[in-house]
Amino acid sequence: MPQHPADPADVFAWIDAAESVRERAGLVRTLRPRPPVSPLLDLASNDYLGLSRHPETVRGAREAAECWGAGATGSRLVTGTTELHAELERELAAFCGFEAALVLSSGYAANLAAVTALSDRGTLVVSDAGNHASIVDGCRLSRAATAVVPHSDPDAARKALAAHEGRTLLVSDSVFSVDGDAAPLAGYDAVCREEGAALLVDDAHGLGVLGEGGRGALHAAGLAGAPHVVATLTLSKSLGSQGGAVLGPAKVIRHLVNTARTFIFDTGLAPAAAGAALASLRLLRRExxxxxxxxxxxxxxxxxxxxxxxxxxxxxxxxxxxxxxxxxxxxxxxxxxxxxxxxxxxxxxxxxxxxxxxxxxxxxxxxxxxxxxxxxxxxxxxxxxxxxxx
Missing domain, CATH: 3.90.1150.10 (Aspartate Aminotransferase, domain 1)
Known part of the structure; x- marks a missing residue:
């Protein structure tokens, strides 16, 4: 028979041991609230273009909140889709060179949505070993077979794809968040074309930095708008706001609207965040x-x-x-x-x-x-x- 603690106060006693292990390894993480104006020089945030406090970005957030209210009020399929969300999606897709876009509440949710909606139990997902945790979690939740291949190795990806007879999906960051190195997108694309696989790329760290005028790594590689390519991105880095998006062929976006759980069952992105992202996007287009x-x-x-x-x-x-x-x-x-x-x-x-x-x-x-x-x-x-x- 399993042994259970007699005292309810002991049910989380195991956490004490886990904390001790983290402390000895130097791996304890803590929250550090910052003031509105920090005296520190910031080289830690992901505000790549310095737009989070730009007057136009802040005004975009304020005007959206005043017009639409503080929250989206519901999921996107109920009351959470405003004209502002639709406008942001149109301009994101046009700027990055894709047919359509779908805005979600975070970049994490966007990756979960894309990976899970574009795969199933019969699919093989080939994932670069350096991929972000949100892609890793998407692979786990998809229930698809997953092959993790060595970092930035198109040949390894080709071998994994060639060994599977059903649907296949190759997933990679465009720029890896740890070292800041770019994925071999041309090599990955060639592999996908050769093996008939879809290519899903998280461009969170490419948008606003790479490509013509910051249009992203896929635009720079000439892959934006390709029929087998889907992109995810975040609005919280170069655009200085919050939220995420999936970009790709219109039929892929329609499929996500009907199947992606992190879209269907999540409250829509707050209007202030959508307004801020749209203002930043327009500012980047001008500058x-x-x-x-x-x-x-x-x-x-x-x-x-x-x-x-x-x-x-x-x-x-x-x-x-x-x-x-x-x-x-x-x-x-x-x-x-x-x-x-x-x-x-x-x-x-x-x-x-x-x-x-x-x-x-x-x-x-x-x-x-x-x-x-x-x-x-x-x-x-x-x-x-x-x-x-x-």
Missing amino acids: PERADRAREVAGRLYGRLTASGLTAARPDAAVVSVRAPSASAALRWAADCREAGLSVGCFRPPSVPDGISRLRLTARADLTGDEIDRAVTTIVRAAPAGAVDC
Whole structure:
């Protein structure tokens, strides 16, 4: 017979042991509320284009809330679809080069929707080993057979696809969030065309940074609007708002409306978030140089940090990743930077697929030359023993 705790207060006693393990490994995570205006120089957020506080973005949010109210009031299929949502979907699709778009409450929900709706028990989903957790969870929830292939390896993807006789779907980030490296989209596309597979790409870190005027990695690769290609993206990074979207052929979007559980059973995106995203999108369309500036800042950060002896991954977009000798060293490094007035990201297991902890820096388009100098100086001075050439 199974043994149950006699005292109800002991039912979560196992959490104490789990917390102890995390503490010893340097993997404890805590929430740190920030004030409205932070004194820290921000290289930790995903506000790649510096639009989250732009007057036009904020005005878009305010006007949408005043017009439509604070919430969407229901799921998209009941009362949660406003004319504003439809307008945002039309402009997103047109800007990125796709036939249609569907807005959801988050990028996470968008990936769950796309993966689960485009696969079933008879489908093989081939997933890059570096994919975001939302793609991994989508694969799990889809109940499809899943083959995880080595990172950025089209040949491995080809072998996996060729071994399956039913429907197939290849899934990859466009820019991987840990090291900021770009996926081999041309190679993945060639594999999909050869094997008759659909290609699903999460362009969360490409939108606003890559492609002509920030139209994204798929646009840059000439794949936007291809009949076998579907994209997901988030409105919370380059567009400085919140929410997510799926873009692709109109029949794919219609299919998601009827089958994607994270769309059907979730409350629609709040009007303020939709209004902010639409305002940012229009601003980016008028000021395409913001995308170029984000890549320029990333290159400068990478060059300066590696010249100082630190080990960083060459950025393909706006993420600059700097290796740390251990999880505890990365945590201390980030804390020391914070004490010196600089906010940086700290990626440790299980957020890093290779187990190597890192500082993760955001190359925001609105960083000045002086701010770049300050950031590099702070990171180098705070570097722990073993960080150079680790």
